Amino acid sequence: MKVTIEKLDHFGRGICYINDKICFVKEALPGEVVDIDITLENKKYLEANIKKMIQKSSHRIKSPCKSFPECGGCCFQHYSYEEENRYKKDKMIEIIDKFAHLDPKLVKDVISSFEMNYRNKIILHGMGGKLGFYEEKTHSVIPIDECLLISPRMNEIIKNLKSINVQILEALIRSNNDDSMIMVELEGKVSDIELLKPYCDVLIYNGMILTEQDEFISTIGSKKFYLSYSSFFQVNRFLTKDLYDAVLKVVKIKKPMKLLDLYCGTGTIGIYVSDYAKEIVGIDNNGSNIKDANKNKELNQVSSISFICDKVENQIDSFDKIDFIVVDPPRNGLDSKTVDSLLKINPETIVYVSCDPVTLARDLNILKESYLIQYIQPFNMFPRSYHCESVCVLERRSN
Template structure:
């Protein structure tokens, strides 16, 4: 057992101390604390230790509100007050930008919303062999039954017990990937604008006795729609989609744009923070010809089309491009063009770009994408990232020709270690 003073935070929000001249990472320890910890992993330059006893607790330590905290692994930093979560996230971004991009400039303070719990409008649950909803435990495939997720919208939470009862009454079980027995693999729930969309992903094409579920869902007092996604392969990939009951899509106004959400649609999970980020991008964007790379359903592209002459939205998922084209059409937006394909192949075709918005997945931009941008040299790059380590890696390459003018982290995922970071780069 080691006695350690926690002096800073690591890349996953864990406490960091020094012992025997080695750095020690201690999950769930907070800065300023003195703890006893047991080493569980030894490496040449660092160790990982398990928190055993807090001798001196931080004033920022709070009681986590979730009974599944630590087991589920979704909320890594729920033991820290919101102001301390801000410190943790600020440090994560700062450390990554210094380490991987050698950036020592200003980082704006984390933009936080009002909704620190129940902010998720989209959750996918696993189903176990008894037909109950839950998640996998942290770093494992062990099933954990969940009665309520503190991050999920309340209507999503209220529907859990109804779906469990429906499964129980109709003897529907979770699919077992080893024995290949059972019917349902996952249940995907989206809640927007007082409408709930439920998609059952499974190896069956029909849902028995559906009225039994509808009667229960009526108690939620919201509009709802039910789909089944049939896929008999040993994976959770969505398959053939069949509408079972209720609304087919959720229609709503997002950023002044008439939108719709269907079972396949990607949605930013925290609408409040998404709005703040989109508004900031709208304010920053400059020029006539804009590329919204990794555009998803193209809501941001449509919003930006109101400010500039021409927007190209590029996205690899064809159903998202279909949605984007529909949304542009429904809003009579004519100066936006959506292109389906890999960014690395598509960028070369657009000769003049004044500003490019990059919103890649966690792995960041491929090298070839960055090289093409360095050839085209748009005046402005707006980079939105959900992983500040890959953001920093890419900024290092881009900063050869660009000055970093703004780094602004956003708390898109309160209670977790995850952060959304917005950067503005201008051509030197």
């Protein structure tokens, strides 16, 4: 069946309509005319694959990755990077219009960096001697030799793992932001784990730490951060500084007396802005993150910051007289109790760092009654995927 692709959906799939029913076509790009095979049909929608390309988009490029699209890690290796960034801005506009009824002009152009070698973390799965990614919706492994998204030294580790791999079940590989240090955590059975040691600064094998250290340091701007294997760290090694600078820019203007860094991870944002706020409290519910946060406080000699290990929703009501709040929640956004508490605390400024435009829009739709949304700055933290990060600045409305 011949169809014309109208646009991309929020997951990067091409959209067309067949007898007024929406159809999602994998890897099809806007404007393309394609012959499709329907792979799923239900009451509400259809799914399809491209059978034959009839007229391709001028923005289609030859994928530089030989595992695309089979490995399932990327959805845009075949799309020009410029168009991917444009798509992410349009997606942000569409979502904030639909779910928060906000002016599209609030959304700025996407800030982006290199689309290759940007990731500092990857998790590979193993089965029957194969090492790679799980195939979509199954647990069978699509083997990979390299991943174009991760740092060069992480790719060296994949080559080494393939040469020693006997029965690896899971491999977590991390690097620091200048790719000078490597951490590998393996689960499974490896014939000669010692062969891997010279390539790793931190090596953990079935829960045992085989190297002298179990953490390393990553630098963002003038601050340094410990990173241990179980802690959270922003994944894009090129763009995290820009993301944090977007928060810093507002903190520098406001110079708050008391700032809350909610969902603080290893304390990175609070410490990054600490030269411009008098007192800071960071909250995160992950013990490993807070342990690292306290070490990061010492490492950067920031005496004005303290950390609490608990759920934000359990702690937030114990604060008042806060003039600045940064929130950086996981994809499900803020829970309704936290939104109520933010409104009660009523700080002058809220900076909302979001990794999901839909939950951001849902939360802004409530917060906008008491706060003026100044702007939304999207960041392409995850090039070649459909994900879109953003920093949104909110100012308390005057009474």
